[in-house]
Amino acid sequence: MLKGTSASAGIGIGKAVIVEETELIISKTPVEDAEAEKSRFQSAVKLAMEQTEALAKDLATRVGEKEAEILNGHILLLSDPMLVGEIESTISGENVVSEYAVEAVCNTYADMFASMGDELMQQRATDMRDIKTRIQKILLGVSSVDIAALPMGSVIVAKDLTPSMTAGINPANVTGIVTELGGKTSHSAILARALEIPAVVALEGFLGKVTEGADLVLDGSDGTVFINPDESVKAEYAAKREAFLKEKKELEQYIGKPTITKDGVTVELVANIGKPEDVEKVLQYDGEGVGLFRTEFLFMDRTAMPTEDEQFEAYKRVASALNGKPVIIRTLDIGGDKEIPYMGLSKDENPFLGYRAIRFCLDRKEDVYKPQLRALLRASAFGNIRIMVPMVTCLEEIREAKALVEEMKKELDEKGIAYKKDIEIGIMVETAAASLMADVFAKEVDFFSIGTNDLTQYTMSVDRGNDKVSYLYSPLNPAVLRSIRHVIECGRKEGIMVGMCGEAASDPTMIPLLLAFGLNEFSMSASAILNARKLITGYSTKELQEVANQAMSFATAKEVEDFMKEFISRS
Numbered sequence: 027m028l029k030g031t032s033a034s035a036g037i038g039i040g041k042a043v044i045v046e047e048t049e050l051i052i053s054k055t056p057v058e059d060a061e062a063e064k065s066r067f068q069s070a071v072k073l074a075m076e077q078t079e080a081l082a083k084d085l086a087t088r089v090g091e092k093e094a095e096i097l098n099g100h101i102l103l104l105s106d107p108m109l110v111g112e113i114e115s116t117i118s119g120e121n122v123v124s125e126y127a128v129e130a131v132c133n134t135y136a137d138m139f140a141s142m143g144d145e146l147m148q149q150r151a152t153d154m155r156d157i158k159t160r161i162q163k164i165l166l167g168v169s170s171v172d173i174a175a176l177p178m179g180s181v182i183v184a185k186d187l188t189p190s191m192t193a194g195i196n197p198a199n200v201t202g203i204v205t206e207l208g209g210k211t212s213h214s215a216i217l218a219r220a221l222e223i224p225a226v227v228a229l230e231g232f233l234g235k236v237t238e239g240a241d242l243v244l245d246g247s248d249g250t251v252f253i254n255p256d257e258s259v260k261a262e263y264a265a266k267r268e269a270f271l272k273e274k275k276e277l278e279q280y281i282g283k284p285t286i287t288k289d290g291v292t293v294e295l296v297a298n299i300g301k302p303e304d305v306e307k308v309l310q311y312d313g314e315g316v317g318l319f320r321t322e323f324l325f326m327d328r329t330a331m332p333t334e335d336e337q338f339e340a341y342k343r344v345a346s347a348l349n350g351k352p353v354i355i356r357t358l359d360i361g362g363d364k365e366i367p368y369m370g371l372s373k374d375e376n377p378f379l380g381y382r383a384i385r386f387c388l389d390r391k392e393d394v395y396k397p398q399l400r401a402l403l404r405a406s407a408f409g410n411i412r413i414m415v416p417m418v419t420c421l422e423e424i425r426e427a428k429a430l431v432e433e434m435k436k437e438l439d440e441k442g443i444a445y446k447k448d449i450e451i452g453i454m455v456e457t458a459a460a461s462l463m464a465d466v467f468a469k470e471v472d473f474f475s476i477g478t479n480d481l482t483q484y485t486m487s488v489d490r491g492n493d494k495v496s497y498l499y500s501p502l503n504p505a506v507l508r509s510i511r512h513v514i515e516c517g518r519k520e521g522i523m524v525g526m527c528g529e530a531a532s533d534p535t536m537i538p539l540l541l542a543f544g545l546n547e548f549s550m551s552a553s554a555i556l557n558a559r560k561l562i563t564g565y566s567t568k569e570l571q572e573v574a575n576q577a578m579s580f581a582t583a584k585e586v587e588d589f590m591k592e593f594i595s596r597s
């Protein structure tokens with residue numbers, strides 16, 4: 027049995043099809059007429075754009091707009107004047123063939139992104155290599171692997187799948203995907219989830235172990251892969267597949283149902299998104315709004331900052347699609363582990379404790395924060411937008427952010443531009459300081475959203491991405507639970523809404539406790555919504571009080587966890 031990273035849930039059983047791209051031979055061949063070479067390059071880029079547009083169009087009709095957006099990102103890269111300009115000046119500066127100039131420039135960018143260690147940047151590196159290969163293939167007249175024509179029951183095995191390869195997959199024939207590279211949030215993983223194909227990524231050395239046509243069984247939910255398993259394993263996983271599909275189907279009955287407990291308490295069940303296209307899944311899974319729009323994603327897939335107008339369009343698109351349902355948009359949360367190369371941030375010694383989120387934004391008011399706030403206000407005329415400020419630790423930060431919103435409102439008033447006059451402003455409660463001061467913050471803001479991903483990290487002093495200390499990272503630790511309960515109590519006392527947008531909001535062991543504490547809003551990835559609705563509608567908050575009292579009487583995370591697991595197995 028081998029173990030990789032789970033990227034798309036479900037069981038895949040089938041035959042290995044190894045997908046290897048033909049190796050392109052690129053040499054530094056000199057050219058005599060650099061101008062003619064530049065126009066050869068320009069024609070290749072034009073064709074690459076046309077091909078990508080066609081692929082995006084096909085994907086939009088076959089799968090969805092959101093998935094097509096990934097390829098639209100490639101079109102943006104292909105039309106990026108900086109990138110194209112750099113390639114052209116390499117051609118004329120060094121008098122070399124286009125394929126070499128493309129290789130040199132795209133690799134510089136791809137390597138730079140890849141060296142950043144961050145998963146999103148890895149993804150950008152993959153995108154850059156993808157467009158590089160597409161242009162070079164056109165220049166060299168090489169055709170691509172026909173991934174759309176794989177036989178039924180194929181499990182695709184590859185070093186890495188580029189988004190354009192994944193986009194061409196026919197889900198009726200492909201039962202699984204295993205790759206050596208990639209991560210949970212890589213574009214190909216996102217596409218695999220959208221196509222609902224089970225996928226395991228980051229399985230190091232897999233290509234050296236598997237042969238073409240081998241029997242493969244994979245569990246995309248936990249990252250397990252078997253090569254040529256015996257009949258008993260095959261039978262076990264065939265049964266698991268049946269159970270998985272049955273459960274998925276059963277959850278559909280919760281579409282259109284209210285999220286109300288057995289004793290009549292209504293809570294909001296909303297979604298976390300990173301891009302405007304994600305609203306499609308929110309609607310598909312019947313989300314009651316958006317509880318967290320991580321706007322930093324808008325800043326990531328590109329080589330320069332999105333303009334105020336681009337941001338306005340993105341926020342407006344989400345607000346309009348949600349048609350009056352609440353849309354909480356978080357202002358830029360970069361720094362820490364989320365780097366954006368063009369922002370020119372230097373590496374902090376302690377990134378999670380450093381120059382990030384609201385600290386960064388208040389330092390970059392003119393070029394970063396004010397345009398974002400203006401874009402948010404303008405978009406608020408088109409729906410129910412609320413503004414959320416991340417990583418707040420002290421009162422001055424939220425006061426300054428609120429003063430800036432007022433300043434931007436005045437600017438818009440002067441220009442006669444519409445916005446939601448009474449727009450609500452809230453904070454993420456994700457630092458120990460914000461939690462301890464929740465009673466004070468509750469008087470200054472319109473809502474709280476508890477960010478347990480960071481709150482756990484800062485409460486337990488444990489890096490959320492460090493495997494070696496992950497045993498300490500649990501929202502069920504009594505210290506974190508006390509913090510959560512305190513924040514909810516403070517918010518409720520002031521009559522403001524208290525939500526949660528960290529991963530804990532969809533954790534079945536946490537949901538009963540959060541209901542007992544009085545949480546108003548649960549925000550999670552769209553695909554987790556129906557299961558959460560099933561759980562919430564099965565509980566009575568009154569009956570849960572006793573469960574919460576008992577859970578809070580324990581002194582260790584293990585005791586709480588065992589108790590909650592035992593409780594949910596009984597309910």
Ligand code: PEP
Nearest residue numbers: 456477478479480527528
């Ligand atoms: C959190 O910290 O819980 C959160 C939702 O934000 P992020 O995961 O983007 O830091």
Ligand code: MG
Nearest residue numbers: 456477479480
């Ligand atoms: Mg956070």
